[in-house]
Amino acid sequence: MQSFDLGKEGLRALNSALHALKGQTNMTDWEVINPKGAHAIAAGVDAPVSITVHGSTGYYCAGMNKHATIHIKGSAGPGVAENMMSGTVIVEGNASQYAGATGRGGLLVIKGNAASRCGVSMKGIDIVVHGSIGHMSAFMAQSGNLVVLGDAGDALGDSLYEARLFVRGSVKSLGADCIEKEMRDEHYSLLEELLRKGEADGKAKPEEFRRYGSARKLYNFNIDNASAY
């Protein structure tokens, strides 16, 4: 176990040590203490290691993560796991705005609530939120899955492409071109798998969710709508 006191050793030293890990390494288990809301903790990790952060983090924790499993034992500031490529990020508390933004792969689990713009422009990431999400979530989401056990705020999935959105609770309003879609067998099995991976299988069942997706009406320029653009 590699233990790192962020208060004493500083952010740059932590991230340099993590960036030095390439491919296979013997130093697979890391813990970070005294994060105190610092920015960019464990951003840009590219190795199959496990990192536990004991406390709450600031902007962009675990950003661009590749392969690593990063566990935040607190709440996360804006942009947690932003542009994640692969691996897993678990937030025990709440997440601030734009959690998982532009994520291309991997799994982001938020055990509390997520604020506005959760999964904005997501491009393949899976996001499981045990609580509720704020307004403008999954705005322009392109692919991947967003699973919400609680409620969604205003304008869910505005200008959505092909991401799948599953919400168990209420949706305050749907964004432009986002519609409710039927749950088919493939969606139930996908959800079952995501709930299991997101450590939420004891809390919710796939049949309790509704699915939302793109009506695909904004895909192409429509001359009849010229005045609306």
Added chain:
Amino acid sequence: MCGIVGLFLKDPKLEPRLGELLTDMLITMTDRGPDSAGIAIYGGAKDGLGKITIQSSEPAKDFKDLDGELHSAIGQPVTMKIKSTHAVLEVPLDQMDAARSALAHLRPGVKVMSAGDAIEIFKEVGLPKDVAARFEVAKMKGTHGIGHTRMATESAVTTMGAHPFSTGPDQCLVHNGSLSNHNGLRRELIRKGMTFETQNDTEVAAAYVSQKLKEGEDLGTALESGLEDLDGFYTFVVGTKNGFGVVRDPIACKPAVMAETDEYVAFGSEYRALVNLPGIENARVWEPEPATVYFWER
């Protein structure tokens, strides 16, 4: 960008530490706003006396014998405590207006930062740590305080462009964001009799709230009205003699974190600003909801 910090004490035991706690919070927010910094601190209200905080770019000249000259002008004793470019005048409450007119006549170059029973405002251009040291903020006591670190977007980096802005008795407002309809609103407020020191958007928001209070609204209602009338991005923290309020615009892209314990309510643009507060481990920590007014009074 800009950074905001605020601390509203519920437990009087922390009052001697208000300035010290706010200084630490303010300095933590330096990289959100290294241009200038300011603080409004509420405390030390004395029966029958009011406080006017003034600022001068030539304090040695302007503050010399000012207390004596004001005494002669209003016929009542005036005390003056000088802190660097600022000074706090203590004036009998019924002579506040008289003192302000005399001041404008005696020292036309002096700016009034705040006036009221309890409020004092100190703000200057420079790094937050230097501004805090210059005014010895860490030694200040009080019931509540609001601090701001500025990264200017809307108007010049000047002392008067720094936050907090005070446009009414014991009122202050700080802002992270930018307003888009402040010029129109400023014209309306000028028609209603408000005066402005700067071209700054935040001063318009402060004056807007002061005008609503003058018209008889309470602070909560004034902030609710602001959600309708102020266009742009904002997280505002406002102070009154006994109160502390927070509101974010409906888009809420300007960050805000709050923490509450039995001892205090604290505000930070980021959680980092709150990490050294006593008992933060067990505080209720949350982000204020968009377009929702939060308000505490003691």
